[in-house]
Amino acid sequence: MASLSRRTILATVFAAILGSAAPLSAASAGDMRIAFGDLPGIESIQTLAAIERAKERGVNVELIILNDEDLAAQAVVGGQADVGIGAPYTLIQKVGVPIRVFAQISTLRFFPVVNSEFYKEWKDLDGQEVAVQARGSGTEAVMLLMAKNHGITLGNISYVPGSEVRRNALLQGTIKASIVDAANRRALEAEAPGKFVVLPVEDLGASDEALFATADYLKNNAADVDVLVEELMKTAREITENPAVAVEFRNKYKLLPDLGAEADAEITEYYKETAEAGALAPNGGGAEAAADDFAFFSIAGQIEGDPATLKVEDFWDTAAIDRALAKLGKK
């Protein structure tokens, strides 16, 4: 009797779980499902604003937040998402997945940071240990590229994933030279003014985030894709002209409500820098961006072959940005 009732309870629980899962899967049908490869932070305000505007223009966008860029690409290939965010060059080349990049959102911005007690400039890093994100990552490629440009050889490269982890390690003094993103660089300057030197990085043109989708989706949903690409270009241009609109976007569309009002100052600061550096793509990238990406990602080891011989059309589908540029004009 006792085992019977236990079985009943188990069955009820199981049914409840199944029941609660069913509405979730039913809700996943939207016009355009966009997979983020990372938790959206202040650097995603522009993309999020463009998505909100696309919604206003009748594209029913659903956001899917994933933990890793690879997962976004897998979701797109597997049909669980329509559009992904990232830079899936490796997947396109090595695995031959039928996806194409169709618009660049922003270019990479990383900041090599060194402890000023030990190092002052690139030359001091000759033969020294540095910490980067991961083997074969963009951060490693930036460090190697800069070392090459300055004619030095880095010593041991250690791998510490997470900009905030490297920031903490820099503050604690466990590492003396590393490379972090914009938000953590500012945090370092705020928490320990004068303790760290940010080494100059000559212009990097490589994509940080770009939109990609399967070739079929781009062909069959050109109207929706066009709306998204146009809004992305418009927001990029508006922010580049006047970085303060980023905060306006945030308030208007109630973006990132979890961050609270105090994030506004940080957002202003972030977009001011980003706009000055020209890191947003007012023309959606295209062949030029592809050429920069080929050069950068082959140094990073993520794509193979001579960058000059790689074909843009193997990685990009520029039709949507071409149409958008015809409508909006080039900046």
Next chain:
Amino acid sequence: MASSIRTESEAVGFAPLSGRGEAAGWQDHPILLRLISIALFAGIWEIAGRIPVSFAFPTFSDTIIAFFGLMADGSLPSAYLSTLQPLLLGVVLSAFIGVGLGTLCGLWRTGEWLAIPIFIVLQAAPVAAFIPMVTFVYGIGLTAKTLAVMILALPVIVLNTYKAVRNVNESLLVMCRSFLGTRWQSVTKIILPDASPVIFAGLRLGVAAGFVGVVLAELLITPTGIGDLITFHRSRADYAEMYATIGSIIALSTLTLVFLQWVEVRIFRPEKRGA
């Protein structure tokens, strides 16, 4: 390699049985059955890889080729060299601390009240969530990884030992007292031998948990060793190499557990051999 060690342990386990001549036929050849089972698994994997189930799912043959490639270029051996450091350190520390602490808690009420709740909580907790916390306190080096191994391995060892010591056969203890055995004798001659099967089971579970811990640590703290090979090959879309690495750590973990069982039966509890 896998089958040779398994076979040895089997041969030990089954030697008296076949000596008696009770079993006959195909059941007498567990090696054959196991080989068939492995071949079947490889076959299904190969077919699934050829369909393919996903673009990120390589075939069995590609994975094996990748495995030998990784062995040949030395990246797998050197990865194991660095993964084994926190693993061995963590497992050995956990074994000694765990059995010691578990025995103490089993024998001493105050210790039980103080320590056991912590380990019950630790065992129930989703430990992967602790690992970022470990890095905040202990940084990103060997200490943090060893701790990650211990956080996973220690609770199960402590709790098994504690339960085994607490639930020792009462009549054996009464016998010890009636033979005027001292407290020390009752611990070393009655309690520990009687508790040893469950303690060993706890150790095996602890070692298995240690493998989980070291891979988690290498994926979540800093990618070194096996964790580095997995993340690196994933980022490069070299899925065959990634699966080869994952397969190798699973195989190593299985072999280690089989080896431990063999050691246990062979050295520590010879009476179990014929059973």
